[in-house]
Amino acid sequence: MAQPDFLVIGAQKAGTTWLDKMFKSHPEIWTPVVKELQFFNSLYMEDAFKWTPRHRSSHASKAIGFVSNNSNNIDWAIIKQAVHIGEPENVDYQWYETVFDFAPEGNIKGEMTPEYSLLQHEHINSVKQKYPNLKIIFVMRDPVQRALSGIRMRLLQNGFDASSTQSDIDNFVKSCASDWDVIERGNYQNIIDKWTFHFGDENFLPLLSDDLKIDGKKQLEKLSKFLGIESEGFVADASEKVHVGKKYHISQDAIDEVIKYQQQNLEWFERYRNDE
Structure with a gap:
């Protein structure tokens, strides 16, 4: 069965959607029709990620709908892939590797799931034992802005809209600021230390979100060298924005609460960015 060559x-x-x-x-690159397979986190941290089957099912359904409604010649291979991802009987390694069987022969294969950044040492070691030659890609954004963007996504998921009061929005933001996963998703030092401990610096590529925006072409050249492919193969417009989230106004006192819990992460990130 096929195996992944890289993970984001x-x-x-x-910037993972970009x-x-x-x-x-x-x-030369193949990624699944469903962007986030949510495999290793659901396998090793099931109690923390009970929503992953619903995620796979809903995104697979959207992919099937898109292919069915936007093509005169339906790509049945994509539909079969989406069905496999969305309706698994058992989410195990056989299921996971079957996803990559859909890739054309000779392509570099990989997937991206941001929740993998939250895996612990023992989980990453299990991934290493299974796929020792994996290359790992990690994109970092200012941890405060990343946290606020993630919380805005939660606001949307929890039904906040134009009828919501500013007080309710701010209280929700403050309640999220101290959440474990909000803090740890911005703990880049810990994430890098864990993954490089098992896979080595040579198989780990850190990128900065701001660099992707400022000079996406240059970052794609760096990425191509890391994966061993031709940089000229990227034909999408690197300057185009994708996945712009819904805007919510957040008051400064709520932002300050997020800053308080991200302070250590922010200090590390600023040192890292200045050393680049």
Whole structure:
């Protein structure tokens, strides 16, 4: 059975959707029709990620709908892939590797799931034992802005809209600021230390979200060298924005609460960015 060649492990709200679009524009790269397979986190941290079957099912359904409604010649291979992802009997390694069987022979294969950044040492070691030659890609964004963007996504998921009061929005933001996963998704130092401990610096590529925006072409050249492919193969517009989230106004006192819990992450990130 096929195996992945690379993983993009996040960070959430740091540019992984842009990366997936770039990957899908390159003839040498293959990624699944469903962007986030949510495999290792659901396998090793099931109690923390009980929503993953619903995620796979809903996104697979959207992919099937898109293919069915936007093509005169339906691509049945994509539909079969989406059905496999959306209706698994058992989410195990056989299921996971079957996803990559859909890739054309000779392509570099990979997937991106930001929740993989939250895996612990023992989980990453299990991934390493199974796929020792994996290359790991990690995109970082200012941890405060990343946290606020992630919380805005939660606001949308929890039904906040134009009728919501500013007080309710701010109280929700403050309640999220201290959540474990909001803090740890921005703990880039810990994430890098864990993954490089098991896979080594040579198989780990850190990227900055701001660099993707400022000079996406240059970052794609760096990415191509890391994966061993031709950078000229990317045909998508690297300057195009994707996945712009819904706007919510958040008051400064709520933002300050997020800053308080992200302070350590922010200090590390600023040192890292200045050293680049």
